[in-house]
Amino acid sequence: MFLKSAIRTTVSFRCDATIRRLWRKADFSPQADRVHECMQVSTPVQTCDEKSPHRGNAADRLFYCNNTAYDRSFMMGETMAFRDKLSAGAAGSGVRNFIVGEKSTFKTTDDVLRAEYDAIWGGDTLRHENFEAAYRKNVQEKKQAALCLSGGGIRSAAFSLGVLQVLAQRGLLTQFHYLSTVSGGGYIGGWLSRWIAKDCKQDAAAVETELARRDEIFQVSSLRANSNFLTPKTGLTSADTWTGILLWVRNVLLNWTVFIPALFFGVLAPNLYLALMTWVAALAQNQATLFSQDLAVVLLWIATLGLTIATWQGVRNMPSHRTGADPSSRAIG
């Protein structure tokens, strides 16, 4: 009933540049169109099979495109054996053993849902012609819960870590059936999934117990130690530190180069207009009357032309005047 044997991380996101890069790298041109239809990235829990070349590999993700699951490792160009057979082993391990392979046997959404159902509810696979309807009816009768971790970069990850710790302390973490994450929440969600997957028993309850400890456990301290991604090595003499500082300085200067002239021009505009007015006034005062008269008249005609066009357009496009005598428009109106 609970999320003890498997946590399935489903990350829904748009097909961004990262995915496209992966696909290009794999030279997966026949399916290139499918990139645009990628809807989900899923991180299934891993088997404890020591022989699995992907054990603990963060690349173990499945891409679902056109209702077909692809392994991310394949897209990264790795030549993996076709090992995506659903395990015939213990009940509830269907998703667990679905790790590697060029292409899964999941052909349809129903296949995925069925495997997911097996993994969560264990062996009670729905066999029904109208699987999806039966599935929905069944799962809605069961009280399911999803933990959703939103995006927001490292801040979201840090916040979500706190949420996970408190949920673990209150014994609620394993009550969830689904873990849905996006972006920054995906960092911490992936970390949790990875931790559970790494545990040979894949016992989420044990992980929950560890996570609930008040003192900082290794997993959390390791997370802290490795999350300083901007400047991994700190210190005055660290190249990372100085790189960060110089990056900041460079980017600020570049931004200023763009924005400050624009701001200056904005402030300059009223001054330019005033200067123009003053100049014209000085012309009217000092220059020949004829020139001033000509200038004023020319400007007046230009301004009048603008006003005439504005009036014409404004009146012409008034809804009642535009469609007034048209019976069809009247009916619509």
Place this chain on the structure above:
Amino acid sequence: MPLLLWAALAPLVLVAGGYKLQPELKFQMFGESQPILFWLLAFNFGAKIVGYVIALMTNPRNFFLYLRNFLTWVIVVAVATGALWFAISVIEELSTRLPAKSHLLMSAGAALNEQVAAVVFALSILGPLGATLAHLLLSALYVGFRHADFQDDADREWLARLSAVSVFPTLLWAIFALICLFLPFVFIDNEWLHKLAPTLGPTIDTLGKVFGVISGFVAVLGGSGSGPSKVLAYLALLAR
């Protein structure tokens, strides 16, 4: 955009025509010799009438509807023209209340006397807004008095949006230009600042202390920090 062109050029026309600078200056057009303000108002009236007539001619399907509202249009255009004259008068009046200092002008200030410089200054800030507000009045009156069998609400919506897209930029312009042109004058090289300085300094100092003590008490009594942070808060309070 055409209306904004009108709004930007109208103040320039006044200045170029020697408004307030050479009141005796008159312009010969259509057999009449009149000052620039007269021609500006006359052209404002004429352009709006001509624009309406062009709309009438280019939409013969609704010829009679246009014709039926023509008198209403003429009246509201006359009122709007009066509003434009009123706006110019208000701007002129406001200019007399400006501090009469020639350095209000950024350039060529010396070429103009202070009164004219002040009018130019006020026109450059408020002129475009005045022109579009007069046009807004025209829309408001017309939508209230015109005859239409249907789509009244759509008319109101259309004219409101039309007015918004012209008034909003000029209103922004007035605020922005006021800040850019007037604030420097207020804060730089001004007497009031020098007069206030001896009292302003101690006042700010006292206010800082008062708020510091209050925030200290709030931190000590209402804060949720641990022991050491409360000690620090006490120390900070004592230090004040």
